[in-house]
Amino acid sequence: MQSRVCVVAGLIRVDGKTYRYMGPASVVRGVTTSSVTQTNVTVFPTRTVYEFHQDGVQLVVTFVTPAMYLDDDDIPDMFSAILPVSYITLDVKSIDGKKHNVQLYYDNSGEPTVMNASENIQWSRAQADGVAMLSIGTVEQNYVGQTSDRINWGYWYLSFLEDNSTSSVITSDATARSFFSLGKPFPSTDDHPPRPCNDNWPVLAVSWDLGSVGSEPVRRFVSIVYDQVYSIRYFGHNMAPLWRLNWEGNVTDMLTVSVGDAASLNITDDCAKFDETLLKHFRSVGGDNFTTLASLAWRQVIGSTDYVYNDKEDAPWGFLKEISSGGFVSTVDVLLPAAPVFLYKFPQTFLTLLLPILAFANNETHIYGDNVSYNLSWAPHSLGHWPVCDMRPNQEEQMPMEVTADMLIMLAQVSKFDDTVFFTKYWPLLRGWGDYLLDNLPDPASQLCTDDFEGPSPHNVNLAAKGIIGVAALAHILTLDGQKEAAKKYSSRLSDFILFWLKNASDGNHYDRQYDVPSSWSMKYNLMFQKALNLDLFPQSVFDTECAFYQEKLTFYGIPLDERHDYTKADWLMFTAAMCNDEQFMAITDRLYRFATETTDRVPLTDWYDASTGRRQGFQGRAVVGGLLSRMLMK
Numbered sequence: 001m002q003s004r005v006c007v008v009a010g011l012i013r014v015d016g017k018t019y020r021y022m023g024p025a026s027v028v029r030g031v032t033t034s035s036v037t038q039t040n041v042t043v044f045p046t047r048t049v050y051e052f053h054q055d056g057v058q059l060v061v062t063f064v065t066p067a068m069y070l071d072d073d074d075i076p077d078m079f080s081a082i083l084p085v086s087y088i089t090l091d092v093k094s095i096d097g098k099k100h101n102v103q104l105y106y107d108n109s110g111e112p113t114v115m116n117a118s119e120n121i122q123w124s125r126a127q128a129d130g131v132a133m134l135s136i137g138t139v140e141q142n143y144v145g146q147t148s149d150r151i152n153w154g155y156w157y158l159s160f161l162e163d164n165s166t167s168s169v170i171t172s173d174a175t176a177r178s179f180f181s182l183g184k185p186f187p188s189t190d191d192h193p194p195r196p197c198n199d200n201w202p203v204l205a206v207s208w209d210l211g212s213v214g215s216e217p218v219r220r221f222v223s224i225v226y227d228q229v230y231s232i233r234y235f236g237h238n239m240a241p242l243w244r245l246n247w248e249g250n251v252t253d254m255l256t257v258s259v260g261d262a263a264s265l266n267i268t269d270d271c272a273k274f275d276e277t278l279l280k281h282f283r284s285v286g287g288d289n290f291t292t293l294a295s296l297a298w299r300q301v302i303g304s305t306d307y308v309y310n311d312k313e314d315a316p317w318g319f320l321k322e323i324s325s326g327g328f329v330s331t332v333d334v335l336l337p338a339a340p341v342f343l344y345k346f347p348q349t350f351l352t353l354l355l356p357i358l359a360f361a362n363n364e365t366h367i368y369g370d371n372v373s374y375n376l377s378w379a380p381h382s383l384g385h386w387p388v389c390d391m392r393p394n395q396e397e398q399m400p401m402e403v404t405a406d407m408l409i410m411l412a413q414v415s416k417f418d419d420t421v422f423f424t425k426y427w428p429l430l431r432g433w434g435d436y437l438l439d440n441l442p443d444p445a446s447q448l449c450t451d452d453f454e455g456p457s458p459h460n461v462n463l464a465a466k467g468i469i470g471v472a473a474l475a476h477i478l479t480l481d482g483q484k485e486a487a488k489k490y491s492s493r494l495s496d497f498i499l500f501w502l503k504n505a506s507d508g509n510h511y512d513r514q515y516d517v518p519s520s521w522s523m524k525y526n527l528m529f530q531k532a533l534n535l536d537l538f539p540q541s542v543f544d545t546e547c548a549f550y551q552e553k554l555t556f557y558g559i560p561l562d563e564r565h566d567y568t569k570a571d572w573l574m575f576t577a578a579m580c581n582d583e584q585f586m587a588i589t590d591r592l593y594r595f596a597t598e599t600t601d602r603v604p605l606t607d608w609y610d611a612s613t614g615r616r617q618g619f620q621g622r623a624v625v626g627g628l629l630s631r632m633l634m635k
């Protein structure tokens with residue numbers, strides 16, 4: 001067994017000299033390789049573009065996931081976020097007026113398909129309509145058999161157009177990489193499967209001999225697809241990825257089209273056009289720094305969702321993974337901060353992410369084989385540990401008021417775009433949730449709130465504001481559905497709740513964090529959804545007072561969450577910024593931008609960091625950064 005070298009490797013030969021564009025110096029075992037010189041990198045919503053210059057040649061490497069659409073049935077599948085397809089595009093040209101001899105190389109090992117590198121893996125290849133498909137996956141294929149950050153079932157496909165410039169092989173990393181580096185042809189046959197993933201690390205390798213390259217750009221690309229076969233187990237029932245329904249489970253067909261058409265449809269450039277339109281809109285709403293932050297957040301949100309076909313209901317369902325903080329499925333207080341991306345661009349799809357939670361809370365799990373009595377009067381917190389939904393109500397991390405109000409607020413947002421008839425079977429459940437809120441407002445007593453890392457948060461003023469907006473959200477959708485009397489039951493209590501809140505929380509130039517702790521303060525980020533839903537609840541003076549106060553609390557990298565710690569949350573910062581005036585919004589946005597550019601923690605964007613030092617406190621790569629786009633819901 002060899003120690004791990006790298007999962008993905010990229011090499012380029014220019015006039016007989018080998019350089020690496022992906023992977024460490026030791027990417028070729030036993031040889032130290034130099035890297036190409038990086039001249040630029042830009043993160044767009046659907047693309048990351050790297051530019052390199054070496055020995056008179058420019059190489060542009062673009063990582064593309066064309067997840068541009070979710071809602072629209074009329075667009076080719078290829079542009080839909082339900083398709084698990086990404087591309088790596090390699091564009092090469094001469095930039096010194098001379099011709100250069102160029103070869104390109106890409107490979108990846110089987111590591112993305114295992115939980116443990118000693119697992120046995122198998123591989124194979126196929127060819128259809130000029131598209132080569134190399135695949136790799138475990139021998140065992142124990143579908144949805146464990147919960148962890150890795151899956152060890154399904155297959156990874158590497159596909160590319162085959163022409164007379166292409167060579168490919170499935171062999172050990174050392175063989176494939178060193179043969180390419182030395183300009184030797186690949187071995188003529190693939191290694192025989194199976195063997196453990198870490199036994200001479202088998203890789204799927206492809207190379208292109210571009211011959212003599214001049215100033216005219218030459219493009220090659222690979223597509224990367226993960227076919228999970230089954231994505232989710234919902235209370236005993238395995239559900240397949242949604243795209244498998246459209247393609248009748250025929251992966252070969254899907255790959256042939258997604259690779260074949262990618263060339264003719266010019267997918268990288270189409271994504272560039274999509275990004276441009278999006279960036280223009282971001283810029284007009286929030287300026288340059290906001291645009292950069294929104295671009296960075298986009299893929300982190302879309303990428304944490306998965307869409308399946310629920311064959312029992314003949315309906316598309318969506319699930320969200322709580323990445324890095326517990327690995328839960330469809331955590332309600334992660335869905336809410338993620339929501340702005342969906343509500344801005346894919347509101348109808350957002351409902352599919354709420355349906356599995358409604359079904360669980362409504363005692364529908366017997367349809368799927370399990371039969372859970374959901375006997376709590378408030379909403380569930382999550383469905384289980386990804387990808388297995390099997391949560392019992394008494395195993396939940398209970399945040400009653402938080403998640404109950406979250407659900408009602410999200411449903412009210414969705415009802416802007418969808419018919420409320422959809423809720424018919426859920427009215428008793430939703431009214432029950434409204435009753436829970438009425439019984440526990442205007443002071444939520446001692447409840448956990450979403451910021452559970454703070455510990456218990458008794459008499460939480462911000463949580464009370466969310467509860468109040470949750471009640472108003474329910475009254476709003478009942479009214480939309482024509483249920484005027486039912487709506488009145490909820491709306492009639494609102495003014496008393498708000499009066500209590502205003503009187504009890506008021507503390508001169510701001511409102512307190514805790515009803516019974518004078519001089520405490522906190523960001524009242526929950527008020528943002530009053531504006532997004534356009535509800536007439538808390539007076540504008542509350543927003544004016546709080547927003548002015550936050551400006552006094554600005555630190556180098558943001559605003560602390562409250563007076564107890566220096567740390568803050570990026571999502572809540574931008575919820576807060578969204579509900580303030582333009583100048584206040586900019587001041588907050590610029591600080592988060594500064595954090596994102598200057599922090600020394602090299603992790604996928606974190607949402608929990610120290611607002612004075614700019615160091616990560618915890619969490620990374622979470623979908624909650626969808627909250628960075630909150631301003632898009634205001635205008």
Ligand SMILES: *[C@@H]1O[C@H](CO)[C@@H](O)[C@H](O)[C@H]1NC(C)=O
Pocket residue numbers: 039040041042049
């Ligand atoms: C880097 O690339 C971006 C996007 O293509 C471009 O706007 C920017 O000008 C480039 N910067 C440099 C230094 O080339």
Ligand SMILES: *[C@@H]1O[C@H](CO)[C@@H](O)[C@H](O)[C@H]1NC(C)=O
Pocket residue numbers: 116117118119
């Ligand atoms: C991986 O599997 C091997 C063989 O079953 C076992 O010895 C090892 O402890 C496992 N490693 C991890 C991290 O689970």
Ligand SMILES: *[C@@H]1O[C@H](CO)[C@@H](O)[C@H](O)[C@H]1NC(C)=O
Pocket residue numbers: 164165
């Ligand atoms: C490869 O094919 C192209 C056109 O299909 C042709 O122009 C070129 O000469 C071929 N190269 C070799 C090495 O056969």
Ligand SMILES: *[C@@H]1O[C@H](CO)[C@@H](O)[C@H](O)[C@H]1NC(C)=O
Pocket residue numbers: 250252253
């Ligand atoms: C997939 O579809 C192609 C035709 O487009 C067919 O030749 C092939 O047999 C199908 N594969 C499976 C597994 O059904």
Ligand SMILES: *[C@@H]1O[C@H](CO)[C@@H](O)[C@H](O)[C@H]1NC(C)=O
Pocket residue numbers: 263264266269
């Ligand atoms: C792809 O799009 C770019 C920019 O829109 C254009 O310059 C190029 O010619 C297109 N290529 C093809 C093959 O259509």
Ligand SMILES: *[C@@H]1O[C@H](CO)[C@@H](O)[C@H](O)[C@H]1NC(C)=O
Pocket residue numbers: 366371373
């Ligand atoms: C589910 O359990 C409840 C009580 O726990 C029972 O009344 C009901 O009949 C069960 N449903 C099915 C379909 O088994």
Ligand SMILES: *[C@@H]1O[C@H](CO)[C@@H](O)[C@H](O)[C@H]1NC(C)=O
Pocket residue numbers: 361362363373374375376428429
């Ligand atoms: C679900 O079942 C539990 C236990 O039987 C019950 O308390 C609860 O009211 C039911 N929920 C709904 C929405 O009917």
Ligand SMILES: *[C@@H]1O[C@H](CO)[C@@H](O)[C@H](O)[C@H]1NC(C)=O
Pocket residue numbers: 375376393394
């Ligand atoms: C809900 O059901 C569980 C399991 O049967 C039980 O332990 C718990 O006490 C019940 N909770 C309520 C609030 O009824």
Ligand SMILES: *[C@@H]1O[C@H](CO)[C@@H](O)[C@H](O)[C@H]1NC(C)=O
Pocket residue numbers: 443459503504515516
């Ligand atoms: C404010 O709320 C706290 C906690 O509920 C309570 O102890 C206190 O009496 C209230 N004060 C006023 C002025 O309502």
Ligand SMILES: *[C@@H]1O[C@H](CO)[C@@H](O)[C@H](O)[C@H]1NC(C)=O
Pocket residue numbers: 287288289589590591593594
């Ligand atoms: C972006 O934020 C940085 C850091 O706070 C600030 O220096 C810069 O002026 C801002 N840029 C724009 C265009 O607002």
